[in-house]
Amino acid sequence: MSQDDRVRSGASSISSGGRTVYDAAQERLGRVFADFDNVIVAFSGGKDSGAMLHLVLDYMRTHAITRPVHVFHMDYEGQYTATTRYVDRIMTSDRDLTVPWRVCLPFAAGCAATMYADHWKPWDPESRALWVRELPTHSGVIHTGNVPRGFPRFDGVWDYVFQEAFERWLHETTGARRTAVLIGIRQQESLHRYAAINREDKHAMYAGLRWTSVMAPGVVKVYPIHDWLLEDVWHAHALFGWSYNHLYDLMYTAGVSPHLMRVASPFISQGIRQLQLYRVIEPELWARLVGRVNGANFAAIYGDTQAMAARNVTLPTGHTWKTYLKFLLDTLPVAARQHYLTKFATSVRYWTEKGGALPTDTVRELEAAGIQAEYLGPPHTGRVYTRPHEIVRFPTYPDDLPGIRAFASLPTYKRMCITILRNDYTCRYMGFGPTKQDEDRRRSAMEKYQEVLT
Structure with a gap:
């Protein structure tokens, strides 16, 4: 049985004709490799971006595409060891088809753990003694000591701003005619992501394709798996034997619902409620995180309580x-x-x-x-x-x-x-x-x- 046949036997249908989300993703990748001479895959270390990357590599091998794709990862320093190991494995594998870019720089990452700043800076040289872990050493790692010529400004720059600047820089540096940036977002994840796909401003799409978004001249964001459900992602991982972040296994053991599992910078507002999991899953790492960012321990203890407005907030007596x-x-x-x-x-x-x-x-x-x-x-x-x-x-x-x-x-x-x-x-x-x-x-x-x- 071929790979296509196997996935059709279990993937979710998105039409009465039996067309699956896998079929749709294959068609989108076909359009990407036909129209774009440069491809960047944004890889976070999570299940969705991991599935998307494996999907791309499988497609390339099936269709004998030998032009490498760029795999871009922003390393937030403070993360689970399981995530670090998974990223290490991905960034050092399939080197015949990939060019790794692992950014370990002091960009600004959102921080809701402290009242004293709106961000913290991973890999900040001034905080070298407090780093949660050492810099990775494989090729493709970008740090303050080896920044390429003409590289975008990064120190204190918001992570999402830097990411787009990097993608534009890579597009220009490679001399590409047209660059596709593949991002593994799914509509099911949030209303914001649903709105990003289901919009009406066709001038912002590439060739009128709703699953694309023009970011800059010659640079287009592409969402190949936007219509996949959580079940589709894990079905594909199991069916094809793709490698994945085993942090999900640890979270499952800790009783976290699959729909609530997140792999992201630990101090962003969306992750505060799960910050306490670091103490359960990896206590030694947690001790380093407490010393790394002011307010981390308070946020972990009270992030899911009224103290940080995660429950019904009551008005103190005598106040409006x-x-x-x-x-x-x-x-x-x-x-x-x-x-x-x-x-x-x-x-x-x-x-x-x-x-x-x-x-x-x-x-x-x-x-x-x-x-x-x-x-x-x-x-x-x-x-x-x-x-x-x-x-x-x-x-x-x-x-x-x-x-x-x-x-x-x-x-x-x-x-x-x-x-x-x-x-x-x-x-x-x-x-x-x-x-x-x-x-x-x-x-x-x-x-x-x-x-x-x-």
Whole structure:
């Protein structure tokens, strides 16, 4: 039985005709290798990117493609030993078909474990004595001592910004006509990833293909397995005998649900609730992590509790959410307080002056609850929404909106409190994307909008 026949016998169907997600991925890879003369595979060390990489290598061998692909991995230093071993194995295998790029540089990685900074820097030379482990030594490792000429700026640069800069640099360095960057995201994982695929802006797609996204001239992001389910990923691993990160076995033994297993930088907000697993799975590594990043131990102990807003947050006696917010802000370092005030002032101005778009069913809930606001009808911005929205403008910023189901999308001082309790420095919980504003802009915004919380 051929590889194609074997996977069809068990993979999920995505059409009544029996076409599987494996078939769809094969067709996408065929288009990639036909249209792109340079291919980069983004490899994180997790199950999805691992499956995608193995899928690519199998396709190359089946179709006698000998032009190597670039395998790009950002090494976050603080990670499980099982992840390090898996990455070591992948980055030193299949060298006839791959060119490894393992980046061990002090880029900025998101950190929700401390109130004193929004990031930490893996492999920071100034913290050499505190490194969790030694640099890997195989070929293809990029560190501060061997950075190639013309390499993108990296010190303190956000990881996602650096990644795109690296991909553009590699495209230019190789002299490629067209570069495909293969990324193993799946729609099932999150609404954000679902929205990244199911969008309507065809000008941002390559050749109108929904599973692509143009990143820069000549550089296109490609999502070959975006429609795979978790079961498809593990089915393929088992069926083809692909190597995988055995951290998943350890997590399963520790009682973690397969849908909650994550392999990522340990201190990002999405991983805080599972930070305590380091103490269970690998206590010696945990001891080094505690000494590496301020606040790690507190986040591990309280990351899944009310203390960091992972459970229902209760209002202290005698406070409104607005006064409680003032109290929380007063506990922060000056720079962090100014940062939050700038973000919060933007939210207040947006919702009380311009108004924001909310799903129509949420708007009806607000009206039924008697919430005082201006209900301005459908938006006229030209933006395409997946479901009907309406603009709502509040006369004053709400303290709380109890009973409204879509709480996380509504502007309230309670939501600001939760943002601080979660150490959500980028205010992602409030819908903000991470930015790097300079101190002059922060001070200017503080002076202009300091009356917001007075």
